[in-house]
Amino acid sequence: MLLHRLIHLIRLEAGGKVMLRLNNINLDKSPELIQPPKIDDNIVCVKLIPDMNDIISPDIIDVALSYSIAGIEVVLEIPFENRAEFENQQLASIISNGGWSLSLLPPNKKSKVSGSEYCKEVVDWYQLWRDSTMRNFEKTIYPVTPYCEYLATSYLIDKNKKSLTNDDIKTLRSLSTNPSNPYLLHFINNMQTDLVTEFKWKLEDFIKKEDASFYQDIDLFLSA
Numbered sequence: 330m331l332l333h334r335l336i337h338l339i340r341l342e343a344g345g346k347v348m349l350r351l352n353n354i355n356l357d358k359s360p361e362l363i364q365p366p367k368i369d370d371n372i373v374c375v376k377l378i379p380d381m382n383d384i385i386s387p388d389i390i391d392v393a394l395s396y397s398i399a400g401i402e403v404v405l406e407i408p409f410e411n412r413a414e415f416e417n418q419q420l421a422s423i424i425s426n427g428g429w430s431l432s433l434l435p436p437n438k439k440s441k442v443s444g445s446e447y448c449k450e451v452v453d454w455y456q457l458w459r460d461s462t463m464r465n466f467e468k469t470i471y472p473v474t475p476y477c478e479y480l481a482t483s484y485l486i487d488k489n490k491k492s493l494t495n496d497d498i499k500t501l502r503s504l505s506t507n508p509s510n511p512y513l514l515h516f517i518n519n520m521q522t523d524l525v526t527e528f529k530w531k532l533e534d535f536i537k538k539e540d541a542s543f544y545q546d547i548d549l550f551l552s553a
Contacts, residue, residue, distance in 0.1 A: 365399035378412035430468040448531040
């Protein structure tokens with residue numbers, strides 16, 4: 330299979346930025362994929378393919394390692410329709426050790442799957458992110474960690490209002506509500522608006538009711 334059939338350029342509306350997407354990685358057919366490409370924004374999206382003997386295809390692991398060693402940001406994408414084929418706990422360990430980001434792709438827009446099923450997946454991964462399994466994880470789980478960053482920023486703004494000027498507050502709120510991360514912009518732009526609203530509400534509600542230590546940990550981190 331030719332390289333151009335595997336690599337699809339995604340041209341984002343925001344600033345015309347370009348990322349690479351790799352689908353159906355098979356190094357036997359396309360060994361050249363192991364060589365990191367030269368791309369402007371250093372982001373490569375890799376669709377996860379389940380493997381009968383491993384959690385994910387060994388070829389994907391090899392390519393992801395090669396690209397990340399070259400300084401390229403690797404985002405492993407889980408198609409919602411294939412989520413049951415992956416064991417979350419083991420996958421969490423793999424991405425933590427590999428230093429890769431993970432993207433929980435939403436259901437296909439033509440899918441009849443209810444939004445609540447996707448929201449459950451988001452909350453499940455939030456719990457894993459907060460678990461000791463991912464204690465050293467420093468990358469991103471889309472859309473979990475970007476929204477948690479937004480909640481943390483809002484919490485800190487409200488807590489420190491007395492020491493912040495109105496301009497400071499306006500600037501901080503603008504930064505937290507207008508992300509510049511090209512992958513996050515692409516991710517949100519390709520999700521139905523009502524699903525974005527629903528997963529945000531469900532995640533914030535879960536944190537308030539089931540994980541009050543989320544905000545306590547923010548205070549603890551800042552006081553260290």
